[in-house]
Amino acid sequence: xxxxxxxxxxxxxxxxxxxxxxxxxxxxxxxxxxxxxxxxxxxxxxxxxxxxxxxxxxxxxxxxxxxxxxxxxxxxxxxxxxxxxxxxxxxxxxxxxxxxxxxxxxxxxxxxxxxxxxxxxxxxxxxxxxxxxxx
Numbered sequence: 001x002x003x004x005x006x007x008x009x010x011x012x013x014x015x016x017x018x019x020x021x022x023x024x025x026x027x028x029x030x031x032x033x034x035x036x037x038x039x040x041x042x043x044x045x046x047x048x049x050x051x052x053x054x055x056x057x058x059x060x061x062x063x064x065x066x067x068x069x070x071x072x073x074x075x076x077x078x079x080x081x082x083x084x085x086x087x088x089x090x091x092x093x094x095x096x097x098x099x100x101x102x103x104x105x106x107x108x109x110x111x112x113x114x115x116x117x118x119x120x121x122x123x124x125x126x127x128x129x130x131x132x133x134x135x
Contacts, residue, residue: 032100035079040064041072046108048082049101052094 021029036042043062047053053061059069073093076082083096095101 032079032081035075035081036100036104038072040068041076042104042108044069044072044076045081045095045100045104048093048095049105052092054090054092058093 036045040062044058047058047061055066055069055073058064058073059066062069064072073082073084077084077093077096081095081097081100082093084091084093086092
């Protein structure tokens, strides 16, 4: 793991325990969430969680321009969330932090389930609640 964003698996104490995480751990978590606050980067992590890919495959999947996708991947790579390897002339990207994949899958899955549940009843009360919170 590179400097800046650490693993979420090593809190001092547990989420249920009496011990709060250190300021350093909270800052690292905030930095990781900050990187994932971009829907484009979140989509890239989601796509890479399904399997490795090169920049052109990712650009096609997430619907972005190659230079923008490359910049997003560079930020994710610098933070240690993804890594790359060469395959001949291709550069292939893959997720480097499985804990982040777990968090992304949990959050996106929960929101998708909420939307699916409200779509069945015609009630859309919970959809979009997080958008207006300034996050």
